[in-house]
Amino acid sequence: MSGKGNQSPSDGDYVNYSHGLASLLESSGIKPGDRIRISYKGREIEGELMPKPEIGDSDVLVVKLDNGYNFGISYKKAKISLVSTSKGTISFPKASVKNHGGLPKVTMIYTGGTIGSRLDYKTGGVYMLAKPEELLYEVPEISELADMDVVPLMSVASEDMSYLEWKRIAEEAAKAANSGSTGIVITHGTDTMHYTSAALSFMLDGIGVPVVLTGAQRSSDRGSSDAFMNLFCSVAYAAKSNISGVGICMHASSSDDKCMFIRGTKARKMHTSRRDAFRPINDLPLAFIDSKGVVSPNPAASVGAAGERPRNFKPKLGFEGKTALVKIFPNSDPEVLEFYIGRGYKGIILEGTGLGHLPVSTPHKEFNWLAKVKSAVDSGAIVGITSQCIYGRTNSNVYRNLRLLSNTGAIHCGDMTPETAFVKLGWLLGNHKREEVPALLGKNLVGEINERIRYDQFLV
Amino acid sequence: MSGKGNQSPSDGDYVNYSHGLASLLESSGIKPGDRIRISYKGREIEGELMPKPEIGDSDVLVVKLDNGYNFGISYKKAKISLVSTSKGTISFPKASVKNHGGLPKVTMIYTGGTIGSRLDYKTGGVYMLAKPEELLYEVPEISELADMDVVPLMSVASEDMSYLEWKRIAEEAAKAANSGSTGIVITHGTDTMHYTSAALSFMLDGIGVPVVLTGAQRSSDRGSSDAFMNLFCSVAYAAKSNISGVGICMHASSSDDKCMFIRGTKARKMHTSRRDAFRPINDLPLAFIDSKGVVSPNPAASVGAAGERPRNFKPKLGFEGKTALVKIFPNSDPEVLEFYIGRGYKGIILEGTGLGHLPVSTPHKEFNWLAKVKSAVDSGAIVGITSQCIYGRTNSNVYRNLRLLSNTGAIHCGDMTPETAFVKLGWLLGNHKREEVPALLGKNLVGEINERIRYDQFLV
Numbered sequence: 001m002s003g004k005g006n007q008s009p010s011d012g013d014y015v016n017y018s019h020g021l022a023s024l025l026e027s028s029g030i031k032p033g034d035r036i037r038i039s040y041k042g043r044e045i046e047g048e049l050m051p052k053p054e055i056g057d058s059d060v061l062v063v064k065l066d067n068g069y070n071f072g073i074s075y076k077k078a079k080i081s082l083v084s085t086s087k088g089t090i091s092f093p094k095a096s097v098k099n100h101g102g103l104p105k106v107t108m109i110y111t112g113g114t115i116g117s118r119l120d121y122k123t124g125g126v127y128m129l130a131k132p133e134e135l136l137y138e139v140p141e142i143s144e145l146a147d148m149d150v151v152p153l154m155s156v157a158s159e160d161m162s163y164l165e166w167k168r169i170a171e172e173a174a175k176a177a178n179s180g181s182t183g184i185v186i187t188h189g190t191d192t193m194h195y196t197s198a199a200l201s202f203m204l205d206g207i208g209v210p211v212v213l214t215g216a217q218r219s220s221d222r223g224s225s226d227a228f229m230n231l232f233c234s235v236a237y238a239a240k241s242n243i244s245g246v247g248i249c250m251h252a253s254s255s256d257d258k259c260m261f262i263r264g265t266k267a268r269k270m271h272t273s274r275r276d277a278f279r280p281i282n283d284l285p286l287a288f289i290d291s292k293g294v295v296s297p298n299p300a301a302s303v304g305a306a307g308e309r310p311r312n313f314k315p316k317l318g319f320e321g322k323t324a325l326v327k328i329f330p331n332s333d334p335e336v337l338e339f340y341i342g343r344g345y346k347g348i349i350l351e352g353t354g355l356g357h358l359p360v361s362t363p364h365k366e367f368n369w370l371a372k373v374k375s376a377v378d379s380g381a382i383v384g385i386t387s388q389c390i391y392g393r394t395n396s397n398v399y400r401n402l403r404l405l406s407n408t409g410a411i412h413c414g415d416m417t418p419e420t421a422f423v424k425l426g427w428l429l430g431n432h433k434r435e436e437v438p439a440l441l442g443k444n445l446v447g448e449i450n451e452r453i454r455y456d457q458f459l460v
Numbered sequence: 461m462s463g464k465g466n467q468s469p470s471d472g473d474y475v476n477y478s479h480g481l482a483s484l485l486e487s488s489g490i491k492p493g494d495r496i497r498i499s500y501k502g503r504e505i506e507g508e509l510m511p512k513p514e515i516g517d518s519d520v521l522v523v524k525l526d527n528g529y530n531f532g533i534s535y536k537k538a539k540i541s542l543v544s545t546s547k548g549t550i551s552f553p554k555a556s557v558k559n560h561g562g563l564p565k566v567t568m569i570y571t572g573g574t575i576g577s578r579l580d581y582k583t584g585g586v587y588m589l590a591k592p593e594e595l596l597y598e599v600p601e602i603s604e605l606a607d608m609d610v611v612p613l614m615s616v617a618s619e620d621m622s623y624l625e626w627k628r629i630a631e632e633a634a635k636a637a638n639s640g641s642t643g644i645v646i647t648h649g650t651d652t653m654h655y656t657s658a659a660l661s662f663m664l665d666g667i668g669v670p671v672v673l674t675g676a677q678r679s680s681d682r683g684s685s686d687a688f689m690n691l692f693c694s695v696a697y698a699a700k701s702n703i704s705g706v707g708i709c710m711h712a713s714s715s716d717d718k719c720m721f722i723r724g725t726k727a728r729k730m731h732t733s734r735r736d737a738f739r740p741i742n743d744l745p746l747a748f749i750d751s752k753g754v755v756s757p758n759p760a761a762s763v764g765a766a767g768e769r770p771r772n773f774k775p776k777l778g779f780e781g782k783t784a785l786v787k788i789f790p791n792s793d794p795e796v797l798e799f800y801i802g803r804g805y806k807g808i809i810l811e812g813t814g815l816g817h818l819p820v821s822t823p824h825k826e827f828n829w830l831a832k833v834k835s836a837v838d839s840g841a842i843v844g845i846t847s848q849c850i851y852g853r854t855n856s857n858v859y860r861n862l863r864l865l866s867n868t869g870a871i872h873c874g875d876m877t878p879e880t881a882f883v884k885l886g887w888l889l890g891n892h893k894r895e896e897v898p899a900l901l902g903k904n905l906v907g908e909i910n911e912r913i914r915y916d917q918f919l920v
Contacts, residue, residue: 157861159817162791162827191814195790254915271918272815272852279919327787327811329882330655331622339799351787354651355732357619367622390850392732401617422789455714458731459739459919 018058021075025049025061033086036063038071040078045071048086099147104182104239106146108132109172111165112155113189115216115227135187138220139228145293146239149181158189158215163319163426166196170203173211174315183210183238187231190215190269190277193248197264198423198448201246203316205446208309211246212238212261217275226251226275229291233259236293243286243303245446251275252288260285263303265420265448268390280460281390282415282453300456303447318430323347325422327388328358334372341379346434347425348376349384350410351418356385356394360401370404377409382437384411384425386418391458411441414449424448478518481535485509485521493546496523498531500538505531508546559607564642564699566606568592569632571625572615573649575676575687595647598680599688605753606699609641618649618675623779623886626656630663633671634775643670643698647691650675650729650737653708657724658883658908661706663776665906668769671706672698672721677735686711686735689751693719696753703746703763705906711735712748720745723763725880725908728850740920741850742875742913760916763907778890783807785882787848788818794832801839806894807885808836809844810870811878816845816854820861830864837869842897844871844885846878851918871901874909884908 017025030036030049037046038061047063050070061080062072110116110132132152136142153172156165173184188196197213204211214234216227234249246264253276266283284301297303322345326336340348350373352358360370377383385405387394393415396406406412413421421441428437443449477485490496490509497506498521507523510530521540522532570576570592592612596602613632616625633644648656657673664671674694676687694709706724713736726743744761757763782805786796800808810833812818820830837843845865847854853875856866866872873881881901888897903909 156823157817157821157859159813159861160819160822160827162819162822162824164791164824166790191817192790269814269849270851272847272849272854274852274918277849277852321791323791324793325787325789327785328619329785329879330626330652331624331781331783331886333784333800333803335803336796336799339796340793343793343795353619354729357617357651359620359622361617362620362622363616364622364624367620387732389729389732389737391730392734392737394732399617401619419789458734 017061021059021061024075024080028080028082030080030082031086035083035086037081037083038063038073038078039080040073046083047071100143101147103145103147105149105180106235106238107149107151107173107176107181107184108136108235109151109153109169109176109184109186110135110155111153111161111169111186111188113158113187113215114219115187115189115214115231116155132187135220135227135231139232141293142232142235145232145235146182148235149176151176156189158191158193161189161192161196163199163321166199166203167317167319169196170200170315170317173200173204174207174313177207177209177309177313181209183212183241185231185234185238186211186213188213188215190217190250194267194269194278194417195419195423197246197248197267198420199319199427201264201446201448202424202427204246205316206310207313207315208244210238210241210244211264212249213247213264214249217273217277224275226256229256230259232291232293233289237261237287237289237295240293240295241287241297243297247286248278249289250278252285256291258288258290261287261289263447265416265424265446268417268419280457281417282392282450282457284454284457284460300454316427316431318427320346320426320429323349323422323426323429325349325351325418327351327418328353328369330359331367332359332369334367334369337369337372337376341376341381345381347382347384347429347437349386349413349418349422349425351386351388352394353388355392355398355402356387356396356405356412357399357401358385358405360404370408373405373410374408380434382411382425382429382434382441383409384413384421384441386413386416386421388418390417393453409438411438414442414444415453416448420448477521481519481521484535484540488540488542490540490542491546495543495546497541497543498523498533498538499540500533506543507531560603561607563605563607565609565640566643566645566695566698567609567611567633567636567641568596568645568647568695569611569613569629569636570595570615571613571621571629571646571648573618573647573675574679575647575649575674575691576615592647595680595687595691599692601753602692602695605692605695606642608695609636611636616649618651618653621649621652621656623659623781626659626663627777627779629656630660630775630777633660633664634667634773637667637669637769637773641669643672643701645691645694645698646671646673648673648675650677650710654727654729654738654877655879655883657706657708657727658880659779659887661724661906661908662884662887664706665776666770667773667775668704670698670701670704671724672709673707673724674709677733677737684735686716689716690719692751692753693749697721697747697749697755700753700755701747701757703757707746708738709749710738712745716751718748718750721747721749723907725876725884725906728877728879740917741877742852742910742917744914744917744920776887776891778887780806780886780889783809783882783886783889785809785811785878787811787878788813788829790819791827792819792829794827794829797829797832797836801836801841805841807842807844807889807897809846809873809878809882809885811846811848812854813848815852815858815862816847816856816865816872817859817861818845818865820864830868833865833870834868840894842871842885842889842894842901843869844873844881844901846873846876846881848878850877853913869898871898874902875913876908880908
């Protein structure tokens, strides 16, 4: 037990550990954060002892391996010994953000999420960086691309984002554009990044500069983290691209060779954990950005070039919070529509099957949605129809059941994903008169509806 | 106007047409079903005049082109003339199903859907074939593969299917297996085919023969119809495969070169209209079937061979109809859980974001799901967590928010799609004691949960 020094572990260090495990650790002079060796069944592994999360078997100790993964084992099945003590806190390079001057000004708006997280030594999960600038310390190449301005706006996990946060982000982005930024990078958790990118696409329509959402599927203390390359490519795109408007920049493939920029209304997180989880839906990537920061617009994608930048851009921040997204499934209960109408909901996007079907001719009356959709529309709510297939577009005509549904006044949402249709409907209801909304919902406003879907836009 | 004969069109022929259009058609001697020529803007097209659906502009006449697509134009903008009169009804070959005898017996259970549909000359939509056998008339090659037994069980559109239909289909399949069929083909609409295939996978576990669901994305009177090849390949698989159990056989690609067989619990309709819409999720196709009927098991896929066929197989038909699938989205209203619990629901699958997240740490109390999930579980309901990413698997541990959620007693559903998890939960609640369900939901029973996801199982 050499090298431990004189520190005496306090009770606080062993919170959530069982009495037996805490006693063993204390008697061995081991504290969370120390590097330890675990011997079991003839094997030996080394890693940093993690603090105990509040949940789980309190006899199990967990170490973070050098490959970034965690390993847990009951202390009763293993021998443990100290290798070296913790350096106290994670050490970051002490450099500050250095701007050379004379480069394009890029504003980075920090909102939280895995890209700004590291291992949390209090809960065993992740914690947010003390300062968003820390992210930039790890990618010094960024200082060759842009003069960075970092705005620590909020620290909210992606799954906790709501339209209230979307408004704050949109306001901040508009402020940055109006103050002369060439481009804007927004770091964001990945779970709902495509909802946020859709919302910003509508709220920031006409902003005149590139607005790039980026994040990470793996936290920045893991060897396989995508945080740094995603950030680097996003800054490159924000500094150099002449395509204005909102999109997502993340890994194009699982290797670290390039990122892609996807239209904000046509993106979707399609995998829980892969680094190339974000894919364009019924669309192609608008550009690729390689690891040298070279931005290559995709000649096969149709995009407008950046317009003249407005002098005093005003975002359209309205959003009707009483907007719901409801998935249809076999035997689904149409009464749920009455639940939402009763709660004052003004808009409902239905995620139908196939071409936008609901059960409307079923022999089982309790599963028939037709009358409930009609009465929701008649009560003044806007009902939109999308497809849970995700790829492809809805159709209001091919089958009799589809025509019956259209006849209620429900609006078919074309090739929008259910998520984009939900965001668009909330935004329309927040910024337009009710009577204008049905026509606008089915009409392309900012690239969210493609008139034609190309053959190569499936499973891209 | 030659060739029209002596028939006088009755008013009934022009139902839903505007007075002006009906008058023009009558004076030109044209009835729905006749072949007409339309001249407009210097162009000419020909097709069959369709009857007018109950919905749409009554001045517009619609013709079915030779390529199977419809074309509509206002009669005020075009000149129309008769080319030839209708032959009256669509003519099918008059052959009956011919069984050579001595071939494997395959039972085809007909349930409805596009594969059994043709243009409906009354509504302008589709109608169901008068006899399911008509499908076989168009694929005479099938008589070389199997001795067919056709069971016209029901004619229900896919979107109208419920667990009540699943039970009837499962019973009929069990009956066929017990009466000596080598394999079973179930023709079904495509919209919810993957829900049905998941349900049958559980209900028919142990049936000992291949059970193949198939359908069509384009109706059989369209040149691009996939109905015939899908049916041919499905019969080939049912007759020849030594993999027992339930799956979906549809086009592997957009060309007509081969079909693939996808595990019933791992399939999903991923496109509204493409012929290759059905894809394996977190899995690989189990087999390919080419246009000659050759069945090639996929060596990269893991499947069990057919076991000995049970003598008197009994399907497990229980299903708890009070099971819901609820999608989470930003600002989503957690009160919807109370709605379902209040309606007597016993099981709820939540379609979370990313690794299976819900908003549980949001600063906006009205959007926080944590307490509502806990009280749903505490009230005795089973709550399962899936991901709307579709690909990948949920995780109960990486982030603090995930651990908070697990701590409520909600069950993570691994790499099951939300749809399969929903079906499994309803089936478990219908066949097992409540207290057994949580452990079974997270455990692989019939191939619905993969311990590992291969790199090549994304966007297959």
